Amino acid sequence: MEKASLALRGQARHFVARARAHVLSRTALFGANHAISTPLTPIKVMEASMLRMTAFPGAKAHTLHERTEPMRAIFLAFAVLFSSSALAQEAKLPAGADSCLECHKKGGDGPEFKTADFLKSVHAQNGVGCTDCHQGYAMGPHDGEAKVAPADEAFVARLAKASWGEGDRKETVKSPRAYLACANCHGDVVTAFTGSVHGRWLTADAKVAGPVCASCHGEIHAAQPLAKYAPKPGTREPIPADRRAMAKRCEGCHGNEEFAKTAGLSAEIASTYHDSIHGRLVRVGNRFAPSCTNCHAAPLAEGGTHAILARTDPRAMVSAQRKKEACGRCHPGASDNFAALIAHKPIQEIGGHVVPHVVHLAFSWLTTLTLLFFAFHVLIDFLYELRSRLAAKKDGHADAVGAIRSVIRFDLHQRIQHWFMLSGVILLGITGWPLRGAGTFGSAPLLAGKDAAPYSQAFMRIFGGAEGAAMWHRVGAILIITSSVYHLFYLTFLASKKRLPMSMLPLPKDALDMRDNILFMLGLKKERPQFDRYMYLEKFDYWAVFWGIVMMVGTGFVFWFPAFFAAHAPSWLITAAIIIHGEEATLAILFLFVVHFYNVHLKPSIFPMNWAWLNGRITVDNLKHEHPLEYDRLKGGLEK
Amino acid sequence: MHSKVPSLIGAGIGLALFLAVALLPSLLYGGYAGLLLASGIVGTPVEPTLVARGLIVFGMVLGVTAVGSLFAVLGAAAGAAVGAITAVASRRPATEEQASR
Structure with a gap:
């Protein structure tokens, strides 16, 4: 019983904390101008049978959920009582969603809302309701409703222009105004993003409107949580799968020639990465090889992936000043010289030396x-x-x-040397070439559109995957070194007997x-x-x-x-x-x-x-x- | 030991295996090798010129020949090994042979 009581209190604290963060972060990040434009019902005191919670100053309920005090008490009592079991089961549509779905269901008057996708999303699992993001709406149609505050107009206009590549198709922002609400729960993240090179494409009058949350996190209604990645320098940790998958989203813009041209970015970034040793290792399935965010993301304390900066910015992880710090995440003892070896260029062009x-x-x-x-x-x-x-x-x-x-023709020593050599060379060849051959073909004649990486990945499974193949590659190296050393001793012995094969x-x-x-x-x-x-x-x-x-x-x-x-x-x-x-x-x-x-x-x-x-x-x-x-x-x- | 039959069978199996699983990848790897050579000779980005196409085709031919050879040789070596083992196993001890006469 005591345990259950503690759990309920924990849930309640969670609700309060989220509500507090909702308002505080919004005010802090977007200022008073970003306050919700529709008047909301103040929340004063919420009571439940087992606990009493006082609302923090300024907490308000939304118009679609306009609640009276008894209603709130009843709602909260149910929420607190069933929250544990609800978390354990599948997420349910939040309160008030039924009204929205009247129009936004399949075949309804409004744009379709994919309920099944939403229910699997991190937002549904955390009880985020429609009007938590789409604020200020009453029952539709919504034409002319929910005005944007004047200070937000430019920002929302740029959000509306944003586009990104989602696989082969171009995706655009459907409801730009809703993005203002991200800060309500993700305050720190929005702060970091706003200061990042990506955020500036939304806040400044840049050539193209920059990425929005959905560009990296995918369809907002189906958003999934991403693993926090904070590598400790010098420790070799596998890169979380979602970080590696994220690279494809980076390429949605950075690998898109048309976008890159318009934005004034290099369209070669993605292909030069894929052809680099890091890119190839990722392509053959090496779990330790870095993708975009592993180098470019700021340390977690500085905003992580949301705080990516241009390499010309000295605070950026890939700037000349901090690049070795980025390399040191995986390569202990990385120097400036070492860091200079990695750049999005064909290898012979790195460093500019002849x-x-x-x-x-x-x-x-x-x-x-x-x-x-x-x-x-x-x-x-x-x-x-x-x-x-x-x-x-x-x-x-x-x-x-x-x-x-x-x-x-050959004595036993020569044959043993040859056995070492042939087994080493074959091992080196079959573990090394699948990696070398896993680069991209780009728009190469005869090869464009084809890819050898899946074959490399499949073949490397014989050796226990990409990391296993790397280990066997080193075994091959040891075999040929053994053969060479043996041969040198053998020649020395023959020389001492004056029997060197001069022929x-x-x-x-x-x-x-x-x-x-x-x-x-x-x-x-x-x-x-x-x-x-x-x-x-x-x-x-x-x-x-x-x-x-x-x-x-x-x-x-x-x-x-x-x-x-x-x-x-x-x-x-x-x-x-x-x-x-x-x-x-x-x-x-x-x-x-x-x-x-x-x-x-x-x-x-x-x-x-x-x-x-x-x-x-x-x-x-x-x-x-x-x-x-x-x-x-x-x-x-x-x-x- | 020098009977060619087991190693020929092994080489045949190796080649069949090559055709089944490795023909396409070896074309791609070889083509990529040709592309890398072309990038060194004609510079990057590689334009679809005759020289570049020729080097890529040359790489594909070498890739297929190289991987096909590897399969055939490993198959032949495995066949030879099996042949040697079966020859030893089927050899009757001399004493046993004399006793049976």
Whole structure:
């Protein structure tokens, strides 16, 4: 009983507090001019059987709910008695709504009110009635009713002009005057919003009328509560789902080319974000990756998301002065240098330094030309192989003994190094490319309107989602580092025994061999060049891995510990590292999966695989055909 | 161990799996790779020029070939592994073989 009494008292206090906030905040925020224009009934004393409440000075009831004292007492008694059970059950339409629905029901004379949506809304759950927002109306039609106070006219006129993108459609404010009432309950929020960059688009004579509450919170009659997000610096917390969903609403304006053009904003903001590392992480479902509000929102004590300021404002979280504070929400130890790495620009343009531009250009050409050349090489090799097989079938004989006898090509150490390397590279490729490929295609030719992100998200579930894939990516990095370290020790050991495989060194002969081999495969030369232990393709494979490991591991560590590197290296170097990691990944993965896999697995004469990666051996036939100079050297021993 | 049949079957299954689940994503990833290359070579924003279109198509072809190869090779390796295991399992111990004669 005592518990029930306490609960009822709590409910009652809640009612009073809300009513007090209703009036105080309205007066404080909009001043006396914003006072409700229709005379309201003063509330004096409210009594219930179990408690007595004194109304605060100035509290008034609305005209549609004009209440006498006994009525109020009865109403309050019922409200207090049933409030607990009502909260536990579904929300009900507030008192007085029936009258409104006479006209605003489906098929009624007025605009339709979607009752079912409203009942699920935060407003219905908190007992907000129609006339709490739509104040000053009597029974309709409402033409000419509820005049706007002169001081509010300009504000309401701008509210009426406001529009925003709701998915693909353009949404406008239906009842601008009702927005004046938001401050009645959400006083602090309205104060923060009014001072924000968004609020100024409503209060000042800007090019377009700015966002209103509904632009971010959605249809007001169906508004849902949003999680409060106040990250503690240095703690890694998942971003609430509704914050991530909010980003789509930001894009309703900032990603809308037409709107952005009219408003004088950059239309590239959304696409550059989606193509950034943060945007891609969000697109593949990483719960820790930041969306718009995570960087742009002010700290909760300063107004949070409602107090977003222009980056030119020194108080803004994304201003030069405070940007590292915003980064520090997720990246402890973030410096100004680190903060300078993030901007709504293509990565090579961030910072305005020439090095990232040159690196981007050089790697784009390097990747394109390398892949074009080797794709051509694979193609002509494939055609040559087909011709050779057809010719062999016509001849109808093969060296059965040579196809069975084998020689050792790779020792156990080399095979272990290769196993580490291949498992690491495949793991890196399949966990990294879904992230890299999850950027937007924008209005790109052939790709516009398509999106790879859902595939990336689905694929990453194999690894336990985006965060799991990130962890496995690091495991892949450790595998290739292990392989590299092992290889360096192995080379050191061989050097100490004076057995370093010098045959792997590139020589001018390799260039001539490459030219002659291409001419041979094209049918322009009769004799195939004679290769030694390692032909030019194998040398390229080997040295490309050296280059790739230095590039990928070096730049990968920058991704792994970004704040640390940013504290010790100039920002252009970090930007260049980020570019190199992506470009080199494209080159490495496409080269390995297309060119290397073709040479050692998919070539018709080898398919399904060259077994040397497992048992270290190749057949004598293969040795004779692929490495004739080595075969000639070994021939004596092989014939014994 | 060097019987090609299990690895060929594995490669076939890998390719079938590729066609079923990975063809479209690999087209998109490859196309995106081509778009990134085009952005470096012709600059951003990428306009629908012949060079840009050519690089995107080139990326798509490489993307499909790369992912298809990966599926085929992993399938072949898995097939080879299964083949090796079944070969060992089906080999009768020498003593048992002699006793049965």
